[in-house]
Amino acid sequence: MDLDTHNPETIQPASIQPASTPIPTPEEERMTTSASQSAPIARAVGASGTTTVERHSAEVLKVSTRSRPSAVAGAIAGVIRDSGMAEVQSIGAGATNQAIKAVAIARSYLSEEGVDIVCTPSFIDVSIDDEERTAIRLLVERRA
Secondary structure, eight states: OOOOTTOTTSSOGGGOOGGGOOOOOHHHHHOBOOTTSOOOEEEOTTOOSOOOOOOOOOEEEEEOTTOOHHHHHHHHHHHHHHHSEEEEEEOSHHHHHHHHHHHHHHHHHHHTTTOOEEEEEEEEEEEETTEEEEEEEEEEEEOO
């Protein structure tokens, strides 16, 4: 299926599936969470010294400044429906802005089905081209 990213009417949010996550930028493609390289470390805001490694079995959605919030929201909603948990990663203010908007939109999509979600933000260190970068990690889960 050909996608025209310049035409916002090309894809309707309801048709988004988790596999159709936004096309990552080259920098995001180099972000890695694979076991073959160093595992990302999540840390609390203001934490110093001690870092704790958190491992979750959530699908990771990487968001860029150019990601459409409605498309990311559809992907988040689909992952939440399937597994109950999604992880959204972003680097930089623009990408984080798009990610936060996507979580808010996903919440409205899911509320129509009676599902409430919560978002837990944290920092995560990722390796891009053998360079350590700090990303924002949004763990999105069903509210208990």
